[in-house]
Amino acid sequence: MKIRRSLKDPRGESLLFRRRALAGFVLILLGLCLLVTRFVFLQVTHHDEFVTRSTNNRVKPRAIPPARGLIYDRNGVLLADNVPAFRLEVVPEQITDMPALLEQLGKVVPLGQDDLDAFRKQLKQSRRFDSVPLKMHLTEDEIDRFAVNRWRFPGVDVVPYLTRRYPLAGLFAHVVGYVGRIDADDVERLDPKRYQGTSHVGRSGIERSYEDVLHGTPGYELLEVNADGRTQRVLETHAPIPGRNLYLSIDVRLQKAAEAAFAGRPGAAVAIDPRNGQVLAMVSVPTFDPNLFVNGINHADYSALTNDPDKPLVNRALKGVYPPGSTVKPFLALGGLEYGVRRPEDTVFSTGQFCLPGHGGSNSTGRGGCYRDDTRGGDGTVNMVRAIEKSTNTYFYKLALDMGIDRLSEWMSRFSFGGKTGIDLLGESEGILPSRQWKAAHSKFGWFPGETVIAGIGQGYWAVTPLQLGHAIATFAGHGVPYAPRLVMATTAVADTQQRPLPNPPSGPSLIRRPAEWDVINQGMRAVIVSGTGKLAKLNDGFPYLIAGKSGTAERFSRTSSAYDTNKNLAYLATRHRAWFMGYTPTDDPQIAAAVVLEAGAWGGTDAGPIMRKIFDAWVIAKGGPTPRDVPLPAPGSSSQESPDQGLPNQRDQRAPTESAPNDSTAPVEDVPVEDTPAQASSSDGATPP
């Protein structure tokens, strides 16, 4: 520093600075002159013109929000409508004393605390000359009372707007979702230009995921105002462009039938057209009334919904994750064929117990590395078709072991297990696909061979959503061609009736390379209906087409002993089991595939199966086909009902829940870190048998 400083020339620097400061000052004066010139231009040259404009300046622009697009089902049944309503709006700039105004106004039109909170939030976010909605959905009485007192409140006005109404209330609450008032977080997220004058935005479901399509583009009008800012007349209107209408692929009739079939019992169902991925029905039971949310739900209603142990707000079809149980078996069998690990005719001898190589193998103990069949003594010699029909655990234990966990999870991931199906809704759960990578990320232990074995029967870490299983069975039914599930089929502009279909090309090539492999699995699932659990539930009786399917009964809790459960009480079993059924029809040309889960179902075949059948019945009727004969189905879930067939060894799926997870350190089902599982949260200790 010292040396450098000695190099400096203070006198020279001072002189240099002086010159620079002068130059800078001259430049600044030039800049200020330029500024003054501009003012001369405005205030002298164009003075007259601006005076004229100033005296005529009684024109204010106001944004006109676009009408939100309507939502229809595939046949044009209205699911989301716009109805006219009135709200109170305040222009902050015209108010001198806001608290006093709100107090005075509260005496004329009752203002709730929720209204005031939302108003204050939005007030902070908006510009002072933009009007802010204070109270939505005024009653006629309130409008009249305000009209009489209007002169007392300059800057406050009643403004007409369109509000959202869901005529079918709860039926589409989870699919269509609802809109809600724009809040402070939304204000930061949304494009202020597009949302000027708009008070609502899509909050959940289709309303949220198709917000861009539904919203439209705002227009504006030029208003002539008087000195108080009151509108005198409209000078010019630039109409907004309404949002596009949506057509869902869902058929209201199927949706209604599916919801009714649950009879209020918690669960979910998804039906998909295998030929294009269109969702035909998607229900989650119980449900709620989305209309409550549109103009701000009150605290009482909201806490009632959030505190309900059945969690009606959760879309179980999309976010509920459950162990899939035996429903994974057909997919695993297909993988065995695909990888060349099994031929259809390869047989396995089922003795009732399967032991890992190197583990005892003693029939009597059944502990350690051994896993049980459903049936005492086993199913004897089974090939692939029979193994699917009988749901023979031993067959799939061995198959899983022969494939190895890496090939198993690679194959299953092609059906979107453990990943997103790509449906056009936000917030899909991914579930859990057992794999080395998943376990490495969630546990400090390595992968145990025993975990491969139970993965073969859909137990262990496995967790799937009803949508994932529906997507998987639809993909299979469509001969392996995967389509991302789609709820919205087409859109229309308001002006023209021409529907613009939304294309949904397959998301990849077919998963099945040889058609013969499809036939084998189809044969197996057909046999389930003919002589397996479907027979007991009479799933194909009186139905015009052949149905194929597979039941699953997964355990909610790990078993503490290896004893066969002898308690046949259905109510007791229902607290322990999750009942699954998946299927498709017609088998020669599948046009609908469905997956159903019943959270507290005793048996997959008899409890979840009939729900799927009712969806299929509604589909046949909707198609205009022959009306299915109403067959007396076993009363679902009745506690003391003891089917005459029950207990017979050939009722394979009746026994399915005894597909036990190994009762050791590896992975009891209840330990699976499952997120968003409504039932998991609701059934904290419901295991106590009566």
Place this chain on the structure above:
Amino acid sequence: MIGTISVRLQRFLRRSLTRPRIDLPLALGLFVLALIGLVTLYSASNASLGMVGGQAARFVLGGVLLLVVSRIPPAVLRGWTPWLYAGSTALLVVVAILGEGRGSVRWLDLGVMRFQPSELLKLTMPMMVAWYLHPRQLPPGWKDIVVVGALIAIPAGLIAEQPDLGTAVLVTAAGAFALFLSGMAWWRIGLLVGAVGGMIPVGWHFLHQYQRDRVLTLLNPESDPLGNGWHIIQSQIAVGSGGIFGKGWQHSTQSRLDFLPEHTTDFIFAVFSEEFGLVGVCVLVALYAFIIGRCLWIAMEARDTYSRLLAGAIGMSFFVYVFVNGGMVAGMLPVVGVPMPMISYGGTSAVSLLVGFGVLMSIHANRKAHL
């Protein structure tokens, strides 16, 4: 120990208030400016005594800070400079991290008051550039220019990212003026300006959509009748209808009828122009020119390079406020959030401006003639 410190602090504060070291012409200029500001605000706020009182209180606070800062010798300030610069830049980084995922965050919430770190840079930036150039051989070579460029670009980039283009421009200008005053060769300035001009299309790419819209609406205000185009048109009507002599105090119709948005803050100069006309504009501009000139005079009298550069840069950046805000009000420049100094309503900018002038007072008190 603590006792002596507090005694010395008390003595220091007492001295700052009883024996102020101020430059009278500059102080007088600021005082008149503050008065004009309060008078204009009274009219623009529809005679709101609450707003006028609040603004007056800020001027008093700023004035006290000015007196305190004026007692800090420039050599001491120079010693603090790198820390002040690093500290304020670090606060910008904190804001950037806290703001992650949210739209636009400029504030740091300190519980009692919200505080805008970018405001600090308006002062610490010219301090830092002056500190860096102080011991160097002047005029600076390319190496020093590059270093100064980096010193400017890092905080300015963080501020522009917030996004707050107005403050970023002010901070950049303050640093650049220090470099200019250090005697950077004209041909280098020309080359740099040319290069920056060539970068404009690239910079355009990095602007936020709303910032681009503001520039585009300037070219065609009618295209955006609901947003900034409306501001520009209404502001020009206000200014133009004022004429040579203006409509008279409290006779502005544009703000009275709520046609003019932000008429107490960024667009207050439009109200001033409407009420006092071209004559008022010329008087105000002359007053600003006088203040800037006085700042440069103080700078020329200063004892060392650091003081010279700092005083000159503070004075010249005052011009940027006036030019950008005036240009915006007159529809000549895009709408950016730069206030009219001492006239616009709002706390932080008035206070930070007066602190800057406190530094100038201190430099004046330690001028060459004093030796």
